Amino acid sequence: MTDSSESRQEQSKEQQPPPAVFNPYSTARARNYALGVLTVVYSFNFIDRQLLSILQESIKLDLSLSDSQLGLLTGFAFAMFYVTAGIPIARWADRGNRRNIVALAIGTWSFMTAISGFVQNYAQLLLARIGVGVGEAGGSPPSHSIVSDIYPPEKRATALSIYSTGVNIGILFGFLFGGWLNEFFGWRVAFVVVGVPGILIAFLIRRTLPETIRGLNENKQVPEALVPFKDVLGLLWSRQSFRHMALAAGLNAFAAYGTLNWLASFFIRSHGMTTGELGTWLAMSTGLFGAIGVFAGGIIADRLAPRDKRWYVWLPAIAGFISLPFMLMVYLSSNQYAALLFAFIPGLLFNVYLGTTIATSHALVGQRMRATASAILFLILNIIGLGLGPWSVGMLSDYLQPTLGTESLRYALVALLPTVLFWSSCHFYMASKHLRKDLAAAPD
Numbered sequence: 001m002t003d004s005s006e007s008r009q010e011q012s013k014e015q016q017p018p019p020a021v022f023n024p025y026s027t028a029r030a031r032n033y034a035l036g037v038l039t040v041v042y043s044f045n046f047i048d049r050q051l052l053s054i055l056q057e058s059i060k061l062d063l064s065l066s067d068s069q070l071g072l073l074t075g076f077a078f079a080m081f082y083v084t085a086g087i088p089i090a091r092w093a094d095r096g097n098r099r100n101i102v103a104l105a106i107g108t109w110s111f112m113t114a115i116s117g118f119v120q121n122y123a124q125l126l127l128a129r130i131g132v133g134v135g136e137a138g139g140s141p142p143s144h145s146i147v148s149d150i151y152p153p154e155k156r157a158t159a160l161s162i163y164s165t166g167v168n169i170g171i172l173f174g175f176l177f178g179g180w181l182n183e184f185f186g187w188r189v190a191f192v193v194v195g196v197p198g199i200l201i202a203f204l205i206r207r208t209l210p211e212t213i214r215g216l217n218e219n220k221q222v223p224e225a226l227v228p229f230k231d232v233l234g235l236l237w238s239r240q241s242f243r244h245m246a247l248a249a250g251l252n253a254f255a256a257y258g259t260l261n262w263l264a265s266f267f268i269r270s271h272g273m274t275t276g277e278l279g280t281w282l283a284m285s286t287g288l289f290g291a292i293g294v295f296a297g298g299i300i301a302d303r304l305a306p307r308d309k310r311w312y313v314w315l316p317a318i319a320g321f322i323s324l325p326f327m328l329m330v331y332l333s334s335n336q337y338a339a340l341l342f343a344f345i346p347g348l349l350f351n352v353y354l355g356t357t358i359a360t361s362h363a364l365v366g367q368r369m370r371a372t373a374s375a376i377l378f379l380i381l382n383i384i385g386l387g388l389g390p391w392s393v394g395m396l397s398d399y400l401q402p403t404l405g406t407e408s409l410r411y412a413l414v415a416l417l418p419t420v421l422f423w424s425s426c427h428f429y430m431a432s433k434h435l436r437k438d439l440a441a442a443p444d
Contacts, residue, residue, distance in 0.1 A: 024210035025150040034150060035159060037209055038143045039166045041106050044198045045139050046170025047177070048113040048132055049078075051194055053261045054178040054279050055187040057268050062187070063122055067401075067409070071261070071394025073126060078133040079387035083379045085137035090375030091229060098142035098212075098371070103205040105142075109135025110198025117191035140378060145371040148362045149212045154302065156362065157312065161298020161355025165291040168351060171260065172287020179279020232365060232372045239364055239438040244431035245313055246380040249357050251424035252320060253385020254392075255327075255417045256350045260286065261390035262397075263330075263343070266413060269406045271336035281340045285347040293319070297352035298359075309439055310432040312360045316353030317432075320425030323349045324418050331414045353428070360435070366443040392416060 025031050052059075056070050065073075093101050112131030119125040143163065151159040174194070181190035236242045264282060267273045297315055304311035326345040333339040358374060365373045393412050400408035 023213060025212055031150045034209055034212075035147060035162060037205060038102070038146065039163050039169070041102060041139060041201065041205065042143065042163060042166025043169040043173070044106060044110065044201065045136050046167050047174040047194055048109055048170075048198065049136065050171045050174030050260060051113070051178045051190060052129070054175050054264045054275055054282075055182050055190060056261075057265055058182055058187045058275070059125070063125070065122060067394040067397045068391075069122060069394075070265075071391040073122075073129055076387045076391040078129050079382045079385075080133075081130045082133035082137050082386065083382045085134045086141060086375045086378055086382075087229070087372075089138045090141035090371040093138075093142035093145055093371035094227075094369065098146050099205060099209050100211075101138050101142045102146075102209075103202045105135050105138030106198050106205070107135075107202030108138070109133075110195045110202070111135075112195075113198070114192050114195025116195070117188040141371040141374040144358055144362070144374040146212055148359075148370050153363065154306075157302045157305070157355050157359035158298045160358045161294050161301075164294045164298070164351065164354035164358070167354065168287050168290030168294060170287075171290060172283040175264070175279040175287060176283040177279075179275040179277075179283075183274060183276040227366065227369050227372075229372060232369045233376060235365060235369070235443070236361070236373060236376055239434070239441075241313070241431045241434040241438040242361065242364055244427045244434070245357055245360065246377055247384075248313075248316070248424045248427035248431060249353055249377065249381045250384030251420050251427065252316065252350070252353050253381050254389040255421040255424065256389075257385045258389035258393045258413070258417050258420075259327075259346065259350070262393050262409060262413060266331070266409050267336065267339070270410050271339070273336060282343075285340065285344045286350075287347075289344050289348040290351055293348040294351045294354055298355035301356045301359075310435050312356040313428045313431040313435060315356060317425045317428035319349035319352040320421050320428065324422055327418045327421065328414065331410055360439075363439055364442050389420075 025034060052073065056073075059065065060070060089101065089105075109132045112128050112135055116125060116128040116132070119128055144160065147159050147163055148156055177194060178190050181193060236246075263286070264275070264278055267278050268275070297319070301312050301315050304315075323346040326342050329342040330339050330346070333342060358377065361373045361377050362370045393409070393416060396412035396416060397409045400411055404411055
């Protein structure tokens with residue numbers, strides 16, 4: 001063979017296109033199945049988490065606990081382990097198999113929820129809830145990264161909002177199942193019944209959900225090297241829109257978690273309601289209406305964003321301002337059913353920010369930074385919201401109890417939550433002043 005023919009063959013090989021890469025999520029059916037399964041996982045995350053708030057009055061009586069102990073149990077202690085474990089798990093997700101991480105996470109937190117039904121004292125329950133927190137830390141960042149990889153940018157806020165409805169679906173079933181199971185069988189049985197199905201879902205994920213290919217949906221070549229954590233943190237911190245948005249999300253979560261963890265106790269103490277009836281009401285207002293709000297928020301933001309990207313932060317700012325007077329009416333109304341009806345508006349609007357905030361955080365960073373970006377966002381959100389919200393309400397309630405008696409919780413809620421939600425809405429608005437410039441500077 002002559003040198004010229006060998007040269008032509010080499011050139012022909014060089015000109016051949018690279019072999020096609022199989023995309024397991026090339027069809028809408030595959031994408032929707034993955035989104036549906038991950039939303040179910042997120043729902044169980046909040047069923048297991050929310051269960052404690054509807055059961056805590058029974059647990060308080062059985063284990064002789066104070067409001068401060070309950071606030072620590074549902075808030076600060078849980079949140080510290082949740083956010084501390086979240087960063088290394090997110091780094092693992094940015095370089096490893098995200099499907100396997102999600103399966104391991106739901107299996108872990110569901111097991112720890114189930115054994116919560118066997119505890120004999122506060123220390124054992126605290127350790128079990130810490131185990132739940134560590135397990136739940138592995139749920140959201142890998143799931144966010146998967147969803148962002150299988151949906152294009154123009155549909156990402158909608159997809160992440162659908163995923164985020166898991167918060168409210170979980171709240172719905174946590175209140176509904178927890179309330180009635182507690183009334184008929186007791187709080188210990190409720191933990192076991194809710195925990196076991198999550199272990200089965202872990203096996204379903206491992207067997208039926210393929211790992212996605214990073215960057216394939218956007219035709220981008222994603223570098224193999226993992227971006228150092230300090231670089232991701234530095235990039236996000238350099239964006240003023242992210243600073244305001246993350247603080248706003250944390251303050252919104254302070255109001256939302258403060259409400260979620262204490263609203264049932266408020267109605268039981270101040271209005272004498274039973275857990276079964278109350279669980280049904282709260283399942284509708286905070287669960288069903290909340291899911292509608294999150295879902296609608298993502299769709300509306302994606303439709304308005306082509307005109308102006310600032311709608312991703314304007315929308316949650318507007319939702320927060322609208323919620324304020326209704327929150328006050330919930331806590332100050334003397335009629336329990338009027339208060340429950342007023343609760344539907346904050347329930348609808350509390351979590352509008354979730355899908356838009358996660359999608360915007362992902363738009364500000366590169367593709368191998370998404371799980372880490374989610375973990376940083378959730379670190380801030382959960383330290384302020386989950387860590388301080390329930391605990392602060394519980395501590396203020398204990399402080400006011402000698403003078404206000406059973407009404408101490410009512411006035412702790414009135415004093416803290418509307419103020420913090422107003423503060424949150426202001427920061428969402430301030431984020432809009434920098435958002436377009438920061439999105440334009442985002443890396444590939």
